[in-house]
Amino acid sequence: MAWYxxxxxxxxxxxxxxxxxxxxxFFDIPGGGEVASHLQAFGTIVSAFALMVxxxxxxxxxxxxxxxxxxxxxxxFIVCASIILWASIAICLGSEHPISRTLxxxxxxxxxxxxxxxxxxxxTSAAYRAFRARNIDSFILxxxxxxxILYNTPIANAVFPTFGDIGDWIFAVPNKAGFRGVVIGIAxxxxxxxxxxLLGMERGYLRGGG
Amino acid sequence: xxxxxxxxxxxxRVFFTLLIFAVAIPIISPLGLPVxxxxxxxxxxxxxxxxxxxxxxxxxxxxxxxxxxxxxxGVIATMQHLFSRPVKIIIxxxxxxxxxxVEYTLNNIDKHGKKYGEDYVWLGYLAGGEAMxxxxxxxxxxxxxxxxxxxxxxxxxxxxxxxxxxxxDLIVHAxxxxxxxxxxxxxxxxxxxxIILICPSMMVTMYFPYYPNQAIGIIGxxxxxxxxxxxxxxxxxxxxxxxxxxxxxxxxxxMIIMGNIGYxxxxxxxxxx
Amino acid sequence: MPTEELILNLITIYLILGLYSFVFKDNIHxxxxxxxxxxxxxxxxxxxxxxxxxxxxSSALSKGQVYYILALILGLMLFFKFSKRHLWVYRIPIAYLxxxxxxxxxxxxxxxxxxxxxxxxxxxxxxxxxxxxxxxLIFIIMVISSLWFFTFHFExxxxxxxxxxxxxxxxxxxxxxxxxxxxxxxMSLITGRxxxxxxxxxxxxxxxxxxxxxxSVAVYEQYIKKK
Numbered sequence: 198m199a200w201y202x203x204x205x206x207x208x209x210x211x212x213x214x215x216x217x218x219x220x221x222x223f224f225d226i227p228g229g230g231e232v233a234s235h236l237q238a239f240g241t242i243v244s245a246f247a248l249m250v251x252x253x254x255x256x257x258x259x260x261x262x263x264x265x266x267x268x269x270x271x272x273x274f275i276v277c278a279s280i281i282l283w284a285s286i287a288i289c290l291g292s293e294h295p296i297s298r299t300l301x302x303x304x305x306x307x308x309x310x311x312x313x314x315x316x317x318x319x320x321t322s323a324a325y326r327a328f329r330a331r332n333i334d335s336f337i338l339x340x341x342x343x344x345x346i347l348y349n350t351p352i353a354n355a356v357f358p359t360f361g362d363i364g365d366w367i368f369a370v371p372n373k374a375g376f377r378g379v380v381i382g383i384a385x386x387x388x389x390x391x392x393x394x395l396l397g398m399e400r401g402y403l404r405g406g407g
Numbered sequence: 408x409x410x411x412x413x414x415x416x417x418x419x420r421v422f423f424t425l426l427i428f429a430v431a432i433p434i435i436s437p438l439g440l441p442v443x444x445x446x447x448x449x450x451x452x453x454x455x456x457x458x459x460x461x462x463x464x465x466x467x468x469x470x471x472x473x474x475x476x477x478x479x480x481g482v483i484a485t486m487q488h489l490f491s492r493p494v495k496i497i498i499x500x501x502x503x504x505x506x507x508x509v510e511y512t513l514n515n516i517d518k519h520g521k522k523y524g525e526d527y528v529w530l531g532y533l534a535g536g537e538a539m540x541x542x543x544x545x546x547x548x549x550x551x552x553x554x555x556x557x558x559x560x561x562x563x564x565x566x567x568x569x570x571x572x573x574x575x576d577l578i579v580h581a582x583x584x585x586x587x588x589x590x591x592x593x594x595x596x597x598x599x600x601x602i603i604l605i606c607p608s609m610m611v612t613m614y615f616p617y618y619p620n621q622a623i624g625i626i627g628x629x630x631x632x633x634x635x636x637x638x639x640x641x642x643x644x645x646x647x648x649x650x651x652x653x654x655x656x657x658x659x660x661x662m663i664i665m666g667n668i669g670y671x672x673x674x675x676x677x678x679x680x
Numbered sequence: 681m682p683t684e685e686l687i688l689n690l691i692t693i694y695l696i697l698g699l700y701s702f703v704f705k706d707n708i709h710x711x712x713x714x715x716x717x718x719x720x721x722x723x724x725x726x727x728x729x730x731x732x733x734x735x736x737x738s739s740a741l742s743k744g745q746v747y748y749i750l751a752l753i754l755g756l757m758l759f760f761k762f763s764k765r766h767l768w769v770y771r772i773p774i775a776y777l778x779x780x781x782x783x784x785x786x787x788x789x790x791x792x793x794x795x796x797x798x799x800x801x802x803x804x805x806x807x808x809x810x811x812x813x814x815x816x817l818i819f820i821i822m823v824i825s826s827l828w829f830f831t832f833h834f835e836x837x838x839x840x841x842x843x844x845x846x847x848x849x850x851x852x853x854x855x856x857x858x859x860x861x862x863x864x865x866x867m868s869l870i871t872g873r874x875x876x877x878x879x880x881x882x883x884x885x886x887x888x889x890x891x892x893x894x895x896s897v898a899v900y901e902q903y904i905k906k907k
Contacts, residue, residue: 201768202768204771207771207774207775210776210779211775211779212779214780215779215783218779218780218784219787234546234549235747237545237549237780238542238751239750239754240535240536240538240777240781241533241539241732242534242736242737242748243754243777246755247755247777248534248725248726249726249729250759252726272712272714275715275716276715282719282723283720283727284723288727297727298507298510301724302507303692304716305720305721307876308699308713309471309473309717310476312699313474314869315700315702316866317426317870318422318703320659320863321422324662324663325665328663334848334849337856338859339663341857341860342856345859345861346659346860346864349630349863349864350656350657351440351652352440353657354443355441368615369815371854373819374818374822374823374826377826378850381793381797381798381827382827383793384797385794387785387789387793391782392786402775403771403775420704427874430874431874476868477865503724503732532728532731537784538781538784551736552743553735557735589785591788592788595792597788597791607865608868609858612861616797620799620800628861628864628868629864648871651871651874655867655870656864659863
């Protein structure tokens with residue numbers, strides 16, 4: 198296999214790009230800042246292409262289903278047709294055009310909000326059927342959760358203002374302490390995974406291909 | 408079979424219908440209850456209120472459609488507050504989805520005579536994620552040389568002396584996802600720039616460790632947005648939405664309490680058997 | 681209400697109710713609306729990425745920065761994802777993005793999410809206000825114990841186990857607070873949708889379209905059963 202097709206070549210690319218960015222950040226090298234700046238600018242363009250590839254990946258999934266008239270083939274048809282319609286209108290007319298904006302405000306925005314709000318129904322059902330204080334752990338979780346829900350409830354604050362002080366304390370002490378531990382843990386884990394990636398020990402992103 | 412057992416076997420769609428009523432009733436007949444102001448929101452308000460004249464604010468409007476109902480009130484309120492202050496504003500979007508909301512916000516606020524190009528600029532959607540933020544910090548023109556309308560930045564009077572993070576005095580970041588740490592890494596840590604965060608309710612707890620040292624203020628979700636609207640004396644979409652928080656939250660708490668009482672009694676019966 | 685606005689509102693009401701109908705029963709309206717949702721978000725995103733690329737490239741090339749063609753080539757190499765034979769081409773821009781992303785995040789993460797967090801944890805426990813002293817002491821103990829909980833190299837026994845347990849309860853309390861706020865987030869979103877559906881102009885149409893959806897699903901289910 199040619200050297201440029203190998204995974205080792207890709208690892209060298211990763212390492213070189215990362216070293217340039219890191220060195221120019223910590224050391225003042227003449228011209229280094231400009232090189233890093235251009236690498237970052239290149240990255241924005243490549244990221245935009247990556248998002249486009251992600252969208253086109255949907256065609257890879259839905260077109261075969263549509264061709265062989267598989268299960269819910271009409272959903273696949275609607276997906277493909279919608280992508281083509283939206284992309285065509287927004288590219289030809291521009292995303293700032295009133296028609297593009299109207300499409301966005303009529304379809305994209307309401308559907309996004311609706312999809313996000315689905316969980317509200319399941320939270321309500323689960324509140325009765327699943328949220329049980331079975332042991333000390335779930336008791337603490339439910340108690341703190343209930344106190345925070347009351348803290349966020351205007352009528353509860355109007356009737357019993359102490360909920361405000363309790364909520365403020367929960368946010369300032371146990372919540373902040375717990376998530377601080379999580380944030381520090383994430384930082385240490387990220388540095389470890391980052392170093393492993395640069396040293397070639399993490400190769401998951403290179404999966405696939407010959 | 409006890410009543411609690413019967414309720415436990417109830418079709419979940421009954422609970423869904425109860426939720427619909429809990430949401431619908433305050434919308435049709437508003438309650439108008441006040442919302443107490445919390446310190447993180449007050450800190451954000453005070454910082455903007457005390458910005459010196461001529462300060463430059465970088466506004467990252469990165470709220471996509473799905474979360475607009477939660478943080479949209481905060482975005483409009485902070486933008487309105489900034490436009491009422493003698494400061495210059497540069498707006499950009501981290502996500503493509505946020506673009507229409509910038510136009511919507513600018514069309515729904517009182518601009519207090521501020522002129523485009525002289526007092527505020529809209530750079531549009533800037534792709535690239537964290538790489539884009541890093542590039543913006545080192546040089547805005549390395550990421551984009553035009554505004555959202557295609558006008559070269561050098562032709563905009565406001566942008567003549569502004570090119571990198573050192574020319575920015577405050578960053579306001581409105582998001583609906585989990586990208587705030589990227590802003591900390593690219594703006595706050597290397598350059599010490601103050602950041603005000605507008606985030607969805609569910610992210611407030613996760614970002615609270617950064618307050619007040621790294622995020623000088625947090626406007627969290629619909630409640631934080633309603634508080635900010637009250638502070639600038641312009642009740643808006645968030646203030647209207649807080650009424651439903653009362654009914655829906657009380658419903659959730661009643662469900663939790665009833666569920667646990669039922670569970671407690673069932674356990675007692677089973678132990679007795 | 682102008683006719684154009686009425687038609688747009690009717691479409692939006694149908695889309696929202698079609699998506700919400702899933703919580704009651706999976707049905708054809710839901711699947712159609714879901715297809716529109718996925719396609720519209722993807723199409724919109726595709727168009728905006730294209731616009732950004734065209735804008736940036738034309739600006740760079742007009743300034744004589746011909747080397748930006750490299751970025752274009754790297755980006756186009758990503759499309760080899762769809763080729764089984766030349767998939768190796770796709771790995772190179774991915775390697776570039778990973779190197780860039782890793783470097784950008786780890787160069788500052790130690791400062792933002794480690795050093796500054798530790799600095800912020802060092803709080804005074806001897807101030808004139810006893811309540812502040814108690815809170816700060818509890819806070820410091822909770823942070824240390826929650827970090828201690830994450831050490832999995834050895835089994836926690838005795839005092840170590842007690843510290844890890846305090847850490848565990850701290851984390852549970854933090855997640856409980858997160859749960860409380862998540863409830864508010866979801867409720868605020870559903871409120872936004874219902875504010876539109878139940879606004880004075882849209883109420884009657886919401887009821888009519890809801891009835892149409894229910895009847896049409898019932899008729900369709902009967903038809904499928906008979907078939």
